[in-house]
Amino acid sequence: MEFTFEQYFALMFGLIFTQNFVLSQFLGLCPFFGVSKNRDAALGMGCAVIFVMTMASVVTMLIYKGLFLHPSLQKYHMEQYLDIVSFILVIASLVQFVEIVLKKVAPALYQTLGIYLPLITTNCAVLGVTQMKLTEFSNPAYSLAQAVWYQGLLGVFGGIGFTLAIYLMAGVRERLQSAPIPESMKGMPIAFMAGCCMALAFFGFQGFI
């Protein structure tokens, strides 16, 4: 099954705006609030998530369609119970890999991301993107290569959507730092409200697709 240009566009626009993982599906909220205190760290986090999401998407789809749904293995029905276990294994390894590389390549970023970097493992947005279209892509109408390619695109655009959300949020929160806010609303409470307003604003994209 080939995607038309419209379908590609719908996939991209949908994942970045209308079905943004953070702002309309409420996935990946932990790093969204945890690392959105300054824009540089938010961008670093976003890039790490894009990488993990894309790689996880590609590898999990390879395992799912290439291995679990392989004609000779299909009779064991592994896709029914082994998907989440194996996906988490892949995601955890990828996050570990990112952590090792970042520690060497960008120690400053590694310090700023702190605990939130290993927590990408439990970032539900990553598992969410791998699970999102599983049933659709397991349809034999998609060849293995096609399924992996589309799933990879899901990962890329899902990650970009996450990055957009967290970067915008970091911009808002940098402004909030110096805003005159009542004592009891400082910090997280006002951040939650700002996040809520942003989610509402993103609902404006709802009618597009």
Added chain:
Amino acid sequence: MDIIAIVTPVLIMAVLGAILGLILAFASKKFHVEVDPRTEEVGEALPGANCGACGFAGCAAYAEAIVEKGAPINLCAPGASAVVEEIGKIMGVTATASEPNFAVVQCDGNGVKNRFKYSGVTTCKAASVMGLAGAFQDCPYGCLGLGSCIEACPFGAMKLNENNIVEIDETLCAGCGKCVEVCPRHLIRLDPESRVIVVRCQNHDKGAKANKQCNHACIACQKCVKECPFDAIHIVDNLAVIDYEKCKLCGKCVAVCPKSLIVNLRADRKQRRAERIDRENNL
């Protein structure tokens, strides 16, 4: 039951794990970062309570700061002198442990009157922002007795006493100061062990008003001020405040306070210290 149906998925997961493990092993070799071996040794010497009393994010962060940034080695409150000695050996420097600190609750609470029965959110912060002044108690300064500090204490050293006021078990208190941060009424203070005379009230209202709010409130009667031979105690904003620079810890003010708010912890501390040492020896 087909045995292969069990073996195949197990094998697949095992192979998958092995491949990913190999990739990670390769990556950790390729991207290896040199770490000072002393960091790990210092980390092991620290108690691992992650209480944050040292001012760093946890024991691991403190160990790193000691080795790489030359942070002082005597900041660990729960570890006290034994840990300082051990770290000193690793780092090749000597330092004496600072005097242990204890948290002190500056509210007696014995006789505070409740306006109504509070059954809202059971954290002190929530209760203290709820009303404009005294929340559910008449006294707008005293301990609320909801125990946010008890939850915050990593050492289990705090409990509520029969007057519904927080009490600190000094055999367990490590002086980390977590409770000081969470108390919305700023009633808890970290005091060095030698500071044994404490005023257990923070009521800044005028005498008559304070007296109505709580049977055990400082009414600024000046008796302690007159009694003090060292001019170390003064009434500041309707409350007796001890100037510890001048105080010689003679304890004369303790005897004259009509509300028995000023307390002498000396005997108590001595006993607690003995108990503490006893317990550490038994470990």
